[in-house]
Amino acid sequence: MLHLLLFFIFAAICVAGAINLLAQKHPINSALSLIVVMGSLAVLYLLLGAEFVAALQLIVYAGAVMVLFVFVIMLLNAGVEERTEHGSRVAIVLGVPGLIIGLGIVAWVVSHLAGLDKIAIGGPTIMNGAEVFGNPQAVGRLLFLDYLLPFEVTSILILIAIMGAVVLARREE
Amino acid sequence: MGIGTFIVVSLIKIVIAVFVLLTAVAYTTLLERKVVAHIQNRWGPSRVGPFGIWQPLADGLKFIFKEDLTPPYANKPLYLAAPVIALVTALTSMAVIPIGPWITVGSIHTPLQITDVNIGLLVILGITSLGVYGAALAGWSSNSKYSMLASLRASAQMMSYEIALGLSLIGVLILAGSFSLRDIVDSQSGTWLGFIPRWNLFKGQFVAFFIYIMAAYAETNRIPFDLAEAESELVAGYHTEYSSMKFAMFFMAEYANMFTVACLASVLFLGGWSGPVFGPPIVQSLMPVFWFALRVFAFIFIYIWVRGTLPRFRYDQLMAFGWKFLLPLAIANIVVTSLVVALK
Numbered sequence: 001m002l003h004l005l006l007f008f009i010f011a012a013i014c015v016a017g018a019i020n021l022l023a024q025k026h027p028i029n030s031a032l033s034l035i036v037v038m039g040s041l042a043v044l045y046l047l048l049g050a051e052f053v054a055a056l057q058l059i060v061y062a063g064a065v066m067v068l069f070v071f072v073i074m075l076l077n078a079g080v081e082e083r084t085e086h087g088s089r090v091a092i093v094l095g096v097p098g099l100i101i102g103l104g105i106v107a108w109v110v111s112h113l114a115g116l117d118k119i120a121i122g123g124p125t126i127m128n129g130a131e132v133f134g135n136p137q138a139v140g141r142l143l144f145l146d147y148l149l150p151f152e153v154t155s156i157l158i159l160i161a162i163m164g165a166v167v168l169a170r171r172e173e
Numbered sequence: 174m175g176i177g178t179f180i181v182v183s184l185i186k187i188v189i190a191v192f193v194l195l196t197a198v199a200y201t202t203l204l205e206r207k208v209v210a211h212i213q214n215r216w217g218p219s220r221v222g223p224f225g226i227w228q229p230l231a232d233g234l235k236f237i238f239k240e241d242l243t244p245p246y247a248n249k250p251l252y253l254a255a256p257v258i259a260l261v262t263a264l265t266s267m268a269v270i271p272i273g274p275w276i277t278v279g280s281i282h283t284p285l286q287i288t289d290v291n292i293g294l295l296v297i298l299g300i301t302s303l304g305v306y307g308a309a310l311a312g313w314s315s316n317s318k319y320s321m322l323a324s325l326r327a328s329a330q331m332m333s334y335e336i337a338l339g340l341s342l343i344g345v346l347i348l349a350g351s352f353s354l355r356d357i358v359d360s361q362s363g364t365w366l367g368f369i370p371r372w373n374l375f376k377g378q379f380v381a382f383f384i385y386i387m388a389a390y391a392e393t394n395r396i397p398f399d400l401a402e403a404e405s406e407l408v409a410g411y412h413t414e415y416s417s418m419k420f421a422m423f424f425m426a427e428y429a430n431m432f433t434v435a436c437l438a439s440v441l442f443l444g445g446w447s448g449p450v451f452g453p454p455i456v457q458s459l460m461p462v463f464w465f466a467l468r469v470f471a472f473i474f475i476y477i478w479v480r481g482t483l484p485r486f487r488y489d490q491l492m493a494f495g496w497k498f499l500l501p502l503a504i505a506n507i508v509v510t511s512l513v514v515a516l517k
Contacts, residue, residue, distance in 0.1 A: 028251070028313065035306070042299075052352075055295035063302025064332065067309065071328050074313045074321070136292070136352060 014040035025080045031069045038062040052136045186287050198428040199229035205477045212481035241417040251314035256422035259307025263429035266300045269293040270436045271355045273446045273461040293354040305331045308411050315414035324411040327401035333495045338388035340503035344381040344510040345373050345441045358445030372444040380506045382442045389434040397483040435472035443468050
């Protein structure tokens with residue numbers, strides 16, 4: 001009961017943050033809305049019993065990535081964005097609800113096919129006789145046993161991206 | 174224990190924890206002024222009460238009665254939010270820090286800790302990583318070049334040293350096999366040969382402890398890494414434009430963060446509350462808390478001692494130290510620790 005109540009509160013905050021992110025004119029307000037979205041997503045992970053994923057969401061996204069966003073906005077001193085005034089009124093009135101309904105249907109079909117809608121809110125979830133996600137042991141086992149090769153390949157990819165960024169940043173010398 | 178009892182007990186623990194923490198914060202400012210004064214061969218505060226013991230009270234009153242200025246052209250909502258973010262994140266991380274074993278009061282059996290979560294360490298890292306926003310937004314929203322430069326410095330510094338800080342803790346996690354701070358303390362109980370305590374510090378984590386201390390000093394913006402408020406260059410740092418209680422909130426946040434760092438050092442490296450316990454039962458149940466407080470006090474004292482002794486780094490030295498020395502050292506510590514644990 002409490003889980004369901006918390007789910008609706010934080011889901012509402014999450015959606016409101018996402019809408020605010022698009023509606024705000026100043027980049028720093030948008031970035032702060034994105035932090036709210038990340039934080040409420042972390043709470044939703046927590047409600048699913050995935051406390052490790054929730055903590056990582058907070059540390060990596062709300063903590064590290066968004067600090068970099070805010071840092072860049074501050075450094076570039078980005079101002080209020082300019083808006084074009086000739087948007088279609090029909091697109092806003094009909095298009096936005098239509099898009100939401102369409103995405104909702106797609107999400108429902110996908111989650112139904114993948115069997116994700118059987119996951120209950122709250123507590124560790126049992127699928128195929130084992131706890132699927134959430135605690136550090138489960139995540140570690142998945143990363144370093146079952147998906148070791150993709151994990152290592154991804155880290156090399158990220159390393160290459162970092163080196164590429166360094167090379168691009170130093171090009172003028 | 175029922176849900177009602179649980180809420181009441183938790184509320185009592187929270188009130189006590191916040192009260193003790195804020196009092197400790199207030200008196201750390203006095204301790205700092207006294208110790209630094211004696212290091213510099215002065216007396217320090219000595220007018221308000223014997224040995225100046227009411228000085229924190231006088232300072233608090235002064236903060237309350239100062240004029241509360243908001244600079245024109247400041248981004249008002251963010252200007253107001255920044256000190257709140259800084260203080261709230263600094264106080265919240267205390268919630269998962271254990272200060273003693275389980276105690277029994279009447280029929281209630283409860284840990285000396287607001288809440289024991291199984292990812293306690295990650296919760297602290299997550300909350301402190303949000304603390305950066307206090308510094309970043311304070312500088313940006315005050316619309317002043319000094320604040321702006323200081324907040325850029327502060328956020329860059331915190332981000333850089335957070336990595337070394339996080340990596341230095343992995344050795345401890347490998348040894349303890351848990352993220353729960355209580356489990357980490359329990360894994361350090363007992364002694365070797367009857368007198369050497371089995372602290373993580375003596376289990377080969379002294380390199381990690383060194384990295385942790387360095388990174389923690391940088392995280393809390395303390396000398397020798399207080400580039401963010403280098404008063405000779407930047408007036409006062411990211412809170413230049415803040416006055417009255419808003420400034421006091423940044424001040425309290427800084428000292429509360431020092432306490433978090435000190436508590437975490439005791440829990441992770443120095444065996445938490447372990448120590449000899451003797452005497453009548455009521456004393457016995459409070460002895461562990463005393464040992465814990467002693468460690469925290471020692472750590473805070475070293476903080477102040479360093480402040481009174483060392484000069485400030487240059488900014489490029491700070492960044493080079495963090496990225497080129499602490500980070501590789503922390504990674505090497507992880508590799509060595511995991512090899513030792515794997516081969517054992």
